[in-house]
Amino acid sequence: MTRSIPTVRLNDGMNVPTIGLGTYQLKGNAGVQAITNAINIGYRLLDSAYNYENEGTIGEAVRRSHIPREELMITSKLPGRYHDYDSAVPAIQESLYRANLDYYDFYLIHWPNPIQDKYIGAWQALIDAKKWGLIRSIGVCNFLPEHISRLKDETGVQPSMNQIELHPFFNQEEQRKWHQNNYIQTQSWSPLGRANAVLLNEGIQKVAYKHNKTIAQIIIRWHYQLNVISIPKSASPRRQLENISIFDFTLDENDMHIIHALTRPDGRNKNQDPAVYEEF
Numbered sequence: 520m521t522r523s524i525p526t527v528r529l530n531d532g533m534n535v536p537t538i539g540l541g542t543y544q545l546k547g548n549a550g551v552q553a554i555t556n557a558i559n560i561g562y563r564l565l566d567s568a569y570n571y572e573n574e575g576t577i578g579e580a581v582r583r584s585h586i587p588r589e590e591l592m593i594t595s596k597l598p599g600r601y602h603d604y605d606s607a608v609p610a611i612q613e614s615l616y617r618a619n620l621d622y623y624d625f626y627l628i629h630w631p632n633p634i635q636d637k638y639i640g641a642w643q644a645l646i647d648a649k650k651w652g653l654i655r656s657i658g659v660c661n662f663l664p665e666h667i668s669r670l671k672d673e674t675g676v677q678p679s680m681n682q683i684e685l686h687p688f689f690n691q692e693e694q695r696k697w698h699q700n701n702y703i704q705t706q707s708w709s710p711l712g713r714a715n716a717v718l719l720n721e722g723i724q725k726v727a728y729k730h731n732k733t734i735a736q737i738i739i740r741w742h743y744q745l746n747v748i749s750i751p752k753s754a755s756p757r758r759q760l761e762n763i764s765i766f767d768f769t770l771d772e773n774d775m776h777i778i779h780a781l782t783r784p785d786g787r788n789k790n791q792d793p794a795v796y797e798e799f
């Protein structure tokens with residue numbers, strides 16, 4: 520059975536599915552099988568990264584699926600160690616060689632690394648790679664408003680999206696509003712909190728019971744109603760289908776409030792605050 524996933528329009532005109540497949544830790548033959556299954560049941564957005572070391576797995580799944588390349592949207596991300604313009608350009612090319620693809624639909628700077636402070640060079644490389652046809656849409660991950668403002672001020676180019684940690688324990692209300700005011704699409708990573716205690720939460724369980732859905736489906740529907748794109752990762756065909764079967768019900772204000780109330784200032788999964796945390 521193939522499910523159809525609604526899309527949203529970005530500031531650069533791209534239409535993107537509102538749910539994609541996270542692929543962190545999906546690798547090798549098992550990874551190819553999991554990703555191919557996801558494509559065959561309706562996933563059209565696949566989220567990878569240079570540092571996941573699975574761009575080859577993604578490319579292989581794309582070739583083994585029966586869906587034409589142009590109907591799929593594939594994301595990869597530039598690691599912190601390649602932020603210098605002169606290392607970012609070959610890293611993007613290497614990323615494509617690994618996947619054996621001609622272009623990525625999205626290429627994102629993986630972390631701002633503000634102490635290293637080289638993300639402007641990285642952004643310039645993404646701008647140029649887009650001009651050369653290697654990338655269709657450019658964005659960032661984990662950027663705080665001050666980092667995004669610098670991109671705009673120093674290059675004149677605004678990202679199409681910012682992929683940030685977002686789940687019921689850390690709902691990013693302020694940053695979401697800032698994105699909305701600046702026409703930047705929010706995308707949620709670890710939308711299910713990487714299967715932490717949120718999947719056992721009693722409040723969400725009650726909402727799930729009311730709608731005859733699972734807790735994971737309630738959380739993914741909550742992301743959708745917040746107008747954010749979520750990219751839940753699942754290796755399991757059953758859970759992959761569950762995670763995109765959320766378009767036949769609506770959470771009411773009270774349901775949304777129950778989930779919102781779970782947010783905490785220290786709700787990040789691994790305390791990765793982009794103001795100080797750096798990843799290479």
Ligand SMILES: NC(=O)c1ccc[n+]([C@@H]2O[C@H](COP(=O)([O-])OP(=O)(O)OC[C@H]3O[C@@H](n4cnc5c(N)ncnc54)[C@H](OP(=O)(O)O)[C@@H]3O)[C@@H](O)[C@H]2O)c1
Nearest residue numbers: 541542543660708709710711712713714735751752753754
């Ligand atoms: N930009 C960044 O800095 C950044 C950081 C982290 C992650 N990401 C991206 O975001 C994606 C998603 O985040 P994530 O992988 O950290 O966490 P996640 O998607 O929130 O959670 C994945 C976990 O939830 C389980 N799961 C999935 N669907 C489920 C369901 N319906 N019921 C119960 N359990 C379910 C999965 O197990 P099974 O596989 O066994 O189903 C897996 O253990 C990543 O894969 C990656 O692509 C980006």
